[in-house]
Amino acid sequence: MSLDDIDRRILRVLQRNGRVSNVELAKEVGLSPSPCLRRVRLLEEAGVIDRYVALLDPAKVGAGLTVFARVWFKTQDAEITVQFGEAIRRFPEVIECYLTTGECDAILRIVTADLHSYWRFQADYLTRIPSVLNVKTDVPMETLKHSFELPVR
Incomplete structure (x- = not known):
């Protein structure tokens, strides 16, 4: 689907307020x-608008x-990747998961109540996935930007 200027304006407004x-x-x-x-209906039918959601305040739920976990696999074959993906999809704490090139094999964005809860999640679930060799966790100190809006130009 080719987007024109009006489509782009519609998408920018809906990204700011899906309930408009x-x-x-x-x-x-x-x-x-x-x-x-x-x-709007054409944008929905074409899959440009994937869905409408409510954004929650993480602290209030x-x-x-939020932590970012870098994951290394035991081996890098298709079976291991599939096994890892199936396991990760079962954990609601993992809200984003990306397979990557570079130093690690996957990067996860994980949300929990606090550091102790994350430690329990890592020890009880994440490191027990059979395909996982190693996990290194980065804890952000401050959020400078957090947006869900895609640049629609």
Whole structure:
């Protein structure tokens, strides 16, 4: 799907506020409500808009600590990668997982209540995945930027 300027404006507004009414959205992007709704539906059908979600305050739901875990596998074959992926998908604490090139094999973003909770998660679950050789954890000291908005230009 090729995006034009109006589509991009719609996407920027929806990224800031997914609950904006169609009337308000139409006003912000310079359309009347019917064509605006048609464009949003087309963006949804094309998969450009994947889904709508509520963003929660991590501290208020008991997930105030974010850590980044770098993971090394025992070997680097397809079976190990699949096994690791299946295991990681079962842990709600792991909110992002990327297979990487470079020094480590995977990077995880993990949320827990506190450092002790993370330590328990790492000891009881993460390091017990059969494909995992080693885990190194980075604990951020301060968040300078945190956004879910993609640059739509």
